[in-house]
Amino acid sequence: MKVFLTPLMPFLLFVVLPDGTFSSDCPKHCSCSTPESILCFQRRSSTIPTGVPPSTKHLYLFANGIESLTPEGFSGLENLEMLDLSQNKIKELPDKVFGHLTSLRNLDLSSNQITHISEDCFKGMALLERLYLYSNHIKTIHPAAFNGLEQLLELKLQGNQLTSLPTLSMPRLLLLDLRFNVLPILGAADLQTPNLESLKLGGVGLISLDEKLIAGLSNLHDLDISGNQLKTFPPVLTEARGLIHLSLAGNPMGPLKVHDLQNLGELRELDISSLSLQGLPEEFSELFPHLKKLTIAENPFNCLCNLAWFPRWLRAQGITLERTQETRCHFPPRNAGKVLERLDHREFGCPTTTTVKTSTVKTSTSLSVPVTTVPSTTRAIAVPRPSENPKDKEVDFPLPPIPASPSSSSIDPEVDQHFCPSNTCLNGGTCRLDQHGHIECNCPHGTSGIYCELQGHHRPSPPEVEIPVATVTADTPDISTRHVTSTSILLDLHRYIEMRPYIRGIRLTYCNLSGPDRRPMQLNLPASYPEYRLRGLRPNSTYTVCASPMGAPSGIDSVCTEAQTTAQNSATEARIEDKTTMLVPAIAILLLVVLIATAVGVVCFLRRKRIKGHLDLDCEPSQLELEGVKAGLDNGQLPQKQPELMIPEPAVQNGNLEYEVLLLQDHCTSNNNMSSHKPSYF
Structure with missing residues (x-):
């Protein structure tokens, strides 16, 4: 049986x-x-x-x-x-x-x-x-x-080849996904969906966002308009007070203004990546009390003192920063390539506070440099400095302590003196702190910008430390690349700057010709930077890099070059090949052990099968x-x-x-x- x-x-x-x-x-x-x-x-x-x-x-x-x-x-x-x-x-x-x-x-x-x-x-x-x-x-x-x-309730049409949309008359529809079609114009007549809560229009080629369309969606909570051609922040969003999730990523709308976002206080998720943002105003932290997720990846951030509040705010509010590895600094050079969220407060170059005791000088002779002291308050000691330009405002500068006079009879309380970090202002500019403790640069005549990075036709006096200039010939290209790694490219801009002494700054545009995302990235550099390293690039990819004068129309006086990043694991593979001969004996021994174990297992299996006479399952299906x-x-x-x-x-x-x-x-x-x-x- x-x-x-x-x-x-x-x-x-x-x-x-x-x-x-x-x-x-x-x-x-x-x-x-x-x-x-x-x-x-x-x-x-x-x-x-x-x-x-x-x-x-x-x-x-x-x-x-x-x-x-x-x-x-x-x-x-x-x-x-x-x-x-x-x-x-x-x-x-x-x-x-x-x-x-x-x-x-x-x-x-x-x-x-x-x-x-x-x-x-x-x-x-x-x-x-x-x-x-x-x-x-x-x-x-x-x-x-x-x-x-x-x-x-839900209709998903994303990832098709639609160029037009029939009128959707769906009174109960809650979610509509139209991403990655070609629908540059959508009006209120196209969507007769009064109860819609989630509308996804990413990558459809929108040139503008129809005000009547959004105004008619009173229950809208989730809006995705990323990857379109919106050149300005859509004004209608200032009235969309019920939004909880909003994505503006990948639009050429440039920096955001505080008043653009001030009515979006209910947001819990916000994506503003790939907007060419160089910074975020500190008022940004007060706009979104309910924010839980934030994405600001692929922006060329200037990681200076005015952005030092950002990592501290993320931790204090418990906000998750999405795509952290793609959220890095581009300026200044000491922070280039660093992950923004992981920077310490001191790495932003914020001024340190030192204590200096000063004495009130009692003498009949007038001092050449007046000293301001306040008996019961703490403040920076300021002195007026004559400006090179009569129209420039007077700028306060820190005053070194004055030794006490023999006739001094009283000592003022301690006064905090704030010093700006070195090399904060470019092109010979000098820095100071405003009443809120923020850095401000006093730019020499002929320069402008937040950090005096923009130059006019009058070149500023040369810096104290000379920058070595590469030797160029008639055959030397205006821009070239060297020191290429798997994730960075060092650009040589010596000749480009030398041949164009009139430029105020350099606009760099680079994009990956090998990857799936070929959207160009833009950076603005002062004309005093003869070298600049692009970081955060993809390994084994071909990049095209173009330089043009800042402020000039696109394509005017533009010079381009190409460079390919190296493979990330090439060194590792070489080491493995060198050690191959050492592994052969070990592999042979391992194979022998496996063969012996297999033979023993087969013998045991046959004996067990002979004893039991049928197959067992360790568990039921x-x-x-x-x-x-x-x-x-x-x-x-x-x-x-x-x-x-x-x-x-x-x-x-x-x-x-x-x-x-x-x-x-x-x-x-x-x-x-x-x-x-x-x-x-x-």
């Missing part, structure tokens, strides 16, 4: 499921963890499976290789509520193809090859709440394609339970489907894509020789 039962044991284990459901109730190559849920994976079939029980409510058919759909394939499935057909090869949707699915509430057709949405393909789906069509090749949608979908793929669905877990989004990389980096995934938890191990056919999901 034992001879006949042994071959049947594996078969019986896989025929009867843990819940008592026989596999005969399941379609071929599918798994039925509960009577109402069916998961089919790795079927490699061009059609939907047959034999699906009429009681099925959730049917998952993602990544099956399905190429076509027919209405007859869904016949008898009137109870189906969830249908996942994502990551297949479907090219078209026949009219009324889902007509039998009168109870369907969630339909996922993402990551297929659909090119057109016809008038009647969703006919009869009056209860549909979520429709996912993202990452297809959709070019056109019939104006009446979504008519009748009045219960729709785990049950597949449903997890809520969409909000409000059942709880549980399913295999996670691999995302195959045809969407540009930056959107994936930002974590903004809202495709839902499933999880497979199957930890059952066996001691038999049957191969496990688990899917390799993301």
Whole structure:
């Protein structure tokens, strides 16, 4: 009797499921963890499976290789509520193809090859709440394609090839995702969705944000307008007081002003990365009392004293800085390439406070330099200094302590003296502290800017320490690169500056020709910088770098060069190759040990099999339970489907894509020789 039962044991284990459901109730190559849920994976079939029980409510058919759909394939499935057909090869949707699915509430057709949405393909789906069509090749949608979908809550169309949008009249719609299409103009007539809470318009080519469109969305909480062509901050956002999540990243709108953001006090997440910001005003910390996440990556920050408040504010408010490694300093050179959040207060070059005792001088002769003392207060000692320009304002400078006169009879209290850090102001400028303790630069005649970095036609006097100038010839390019590493490029600007003595500053523009993101980055440098190192670059990539006079129109007197960063692991690979010969004996010994262990294991396995006479499982097959793929669905877990989004990389980096995934938890191990056919999901 034992001879006949042994071959049947594996078969019986896989025929009867843990819940008592026989596999005969399941379609071929599918798994039925509960009577109402069916998961089919790795079927490699061009059609939907047959034999699906009429009681099925959730049917998952993602990544099956399905190429076509027919209405007859869904016949008898009137109870189906969830249908996942994502990551297949479907090219078209026949009219009324889902007509039998009168109870369907969630339909996922993402990551297929659909090119057109016809008038009647969703006919009869009056209860549909979520429709996912993202990452297809959709070019056109019939104006009446979504008519009748009045219960729709979510519509996702991102990552297609749409150039126009039919009027969306959906009174209950809460989420609309249109990212990465070509929709430069969207008006209030296009979106008749009064209850919309989340609108995603990233990368659609917007030139302006329609005021009537946003004003008509009184419940809007989440707005993404990143990666567009907005040259100024949209004024309508000053009235959008209910926003909680806002992304402005990657627009050419330049620095933000405090009054632009002052009415957005309810924000909890803000993305202002890639806006060419060089700093943030300290008033920024008072605008967002509820902020929890902030993204300011890929901005050329000037990490000077006026930005020292920022890391301290992040820690005090418990704010998470997203993309921390991409949030680095570009200026001054001592901080270039450093992670902004990790800078100590002293690294920002803020002035230190020292205590100096001064004495009141009692004498009949007048001092050449007056001393100001206040009996019961502490303040900086200031003296007027004649300016080179009569129109310049008088600037206070610290006064060294004056030795006490023999006739002195009283000593004033201690007075704090504030000193500016050296090399803060450029081109011979001198620095001082204003009444708030912020650094201000007194610029010589002919220079201007926050740090005197801009020069006019009158060159300032040369610095005390001479900068070595490279020897140039007629064949020397105006700009060149040297000392290239895996993440930085050192630019030689000697000749560019020498040939253009009239320029006030240099505008550097660089972009990565090898990576997925080719958006140019801009930096403004003073004309006194003969060398500058670009940092935070990608390894093994080709960069083009262009220099042009600051303030000149784009392309005028522009000189460009190219350089390629080195591979990051080249040195490591070389060391590995040198040690290869040393590893050969050790590998041979290891292989011998493995062969011996394998032989012993086989002998033990055969003896054990001979004794037991049948195969044992270390655990029972785990049950597949449903997890809520969409909000409000059942709880549980399913295999996670691999995302195959045809969407540009930056959107994936930002974590903004809202495709839902499933999880497979199957930890059952066996001691038999049957191969496990688990899917390799993301």
